[in-house]
Amino acid sequence: MVAGDLLPATTEDRTPAVRPEDVDPDAWLPPEAEEDVGAGIPESTELAYGGDMKRFAEWCTTVGRRTMPAAPQTVTAYLSHLKRTPRPKTGRPYGPNSMDRIIASIRSSHRAAGFEPPDTMGARKVVAGYRAELGRAKDPAAVPRKAAPADRAVLEAALAELDRTRLSGKRDAALMLLGHAIASRGSELVPLDWPGSFTELPGGGLRVRVFRIKRKRWQNVDVVLDPVPELCAVRAVRALARALEFEGGVVTGPLFQRMDQHGHLAPDMTRRGKPIGDPSGRMTAEAASDVVERSVKRAGIPGRWTSHSLRRGFVKSARAADVDIVRIGRHGGWDDKSKALIGYVDEEDSQGDQNPLTQIGQAARTAQEET
Numbered sequence: 554m555v556a557g558d559l560l561p562a563t564t565e566d567r568t569p570a571v572r573p574e575d576v577d578p579d580a581w582l583p584p585e586a587e588e589d590v591g592a593g594i595p596e597s598t599e600l601a602y603g604g605d606m607k608r609f610a611e612w613c614t615t616v617g618r619r620t621m622p623a624a625p626q627t628v629t630a631y632l633s634h635l636k637r638t639p640r641p642k643t644g645r646p647y648g649p650n651s652m653d654r655i656i657a658s659i660r661s662s663h664r665a666a667g668f669e670p671p672d673t674m675g676a677r678k679v680v681a682g683y684r685a686e687l688g689r690a691k692d693p694a695a696v697p698r699k700a701a702p703a704d705r706a707v708l709e710a711a712l713a714e715l716d717r718t719r720l721s722g723k724r725d726a727a728l729m730l731l732g733h734a735i736a737s738r739g740s741e742l743v744p745l746d747w748p749g750s751f752t753e754l755p756g757g758g759l760r761v762r763v764f765r766i767k768r769k770r771w772q773n774v775d776v777v778l779d780p781v782p783e784l785c786a787v788r789a790v791r792a793l794a795r796a797l798e799f800e801g802g803v804v805t806g807p808l809f810q811r812m813d814q815h816g817h818l819a820p821d822m823t824r825r826g827k828p829i830g831d832p833s834g835r836m837t838a839e840a841a842s843d844v845v846e847r848s849v850k851r852a853g854i855p856g857r858w859t860s861h862s863l864r865r866g867f868v869k870s871a872r873a874a875d876v877d878i879v880r881i882g883r884h885g886g887w888d889d890k891s892k893a894l895i896g897y898v899d900e901e902d903s904q905g906d907q908n909p910l911t912q913i914g915q916a917a918r919t920a921q922e923e924t
Contacts, residue, residue: 585834605658622668628659629675636683649684656680701856702901703866704851704873705784708733710852711845712783720816723796725844727789728809731761732841732863733870734786735774736885739838739860747794747808759787765886772886807835865897872901 606620609631613620618627635647635655647655656677660670663857703711708729715722732742741763745751752760757775765772779785790808797803801818803810811834813820819834831837841901842859849858856862864885871881878898 605655606662609655609659609685621666621902622663622670625672625675628656628671628673629679632656632676632679636679649687651697652683677894682883696716699857700859700861700865702869703729703733703845703858703862704869705733705866707849707852707862709784709846710854712837714851715848720796720800720818721812723789723793724809724812725848727793728841728844729848729863730784730786730789731776732845732860733867734776735761735763736864736867736881737763737860738766738864739841742842742860743807743809743836743838745808746806747790748805750808751790757787759790763886768886768888770886774884774886807831807833809836809841810834811836811840820900838912868894868897868899872898875881 565769601860607622610620612631612634613623613627618624618630632652632655635652638646640647645675656673660673663670697787701707711729712726715726717723717726728742730746731737735742744764745761750762752762754760754775754777756777758775761774761776763774764770776786778787782788785909793808797808797810797818800816802812803818809821810818811820811830812818821828822830838860842861845860846858849856849862867885868881871884878894880897882889882891882894885894
């Protein structure tokens with residue numbers, strides 16, 4: 554996604570977009586610098602933002618407005634349009650969360666192209682009013698679609714349904730337990746290699762070198778032996794590595810590999826006659842989510858289950874054990890001021906023994922007993 558790609562042709566009756574280099578002769582980037590900027594944008598984000606901008610540009614062309622630099626009123630009008638326009642695939646308008654992302658897409662694309670992002674206060678008011686409207690109507694679209702947390706209790710139930718004597722069962726168990734242990738996203742979990750991403754620790758644990766996608770930095774995460782063997786990520790990873798070697802002849806390479814229904818590793822995949830999938834057999838993040846969803850639902854536990862459930866589940870497990878939020882964040886690669894982590898912790902602290910009302914009641918009972 555480079556600057557030139559973000560500037561669609563303007564309509565004849567509109568003022569063309571003024572490029573920054575027309576005002577400042579130094580306001581341009583050589584192709585290699587534009588590539589370097591693009592490398593700093595996560596692939597999933599780039600795809601989503603690129604699609605958002607493509608649709609925004611198409612709408613601007615239809616109504617005769619300038620895409621870049623967009624006027625604040627243009628963005629406001631577009632968000633109002635989305636509120637009332639059914640999406641082709643679902644027949645429903647965009648939800649507030651998607652609209653928030655679209656606003657971010659427009660602003661980020663302007664910055665990438667060297668333009669000052671448009672003021673989006675009006676657009677955000679449209680979204681806020683839309684969210685309130687849906688909330689009053691008790692429409693589920695008003696509620697963020699979060700992945701349910703797969704904590705230790707959920708994992709225990711899901712793992713009980715796996716046949717861990719099979720290679721596929723060993724893979725699925727290792728994927729879920731390790732994802733929970735290092736609080737990883739699916740996109741951070743599937744790139745792990747054996748043994749390249751792992752280092753032996755004294756006492757039998759493993760140090761996992763994981764690249765934190767959002768923070769764009771490497772982190773070493775120490776995973777210790779769990780006192781419950783069935784829930785031990787270290788044992789599960791080693792069991793998978795042994796099975797890959799003895800059953801599949803794989804000594805090094807991707808730890809989490811795709812399999813067919815018969816347990817054959819890295820089966821050929823085609824779409825319209827063309828090969829698809831990682832040639833090394835490495836699973837995708839979407840496939841990791843499928844493993845989590847399939848495994849948990851097999852245990853009969855309702856909820857929205859994805860690979861992100863493992864990351865959220867780590868927070869729930871840690872808070873249940875009264876682990877400090879700072880230690881949780883640093884283990885899971887969150888920034889110390891992460892709003893996402895604070896939101897997860899607040900949600901967990903509002904439940905069970907962490908609920909303030911529960912603690913108030915316990916204090917009252919204790920005081921009553923003392924008197």
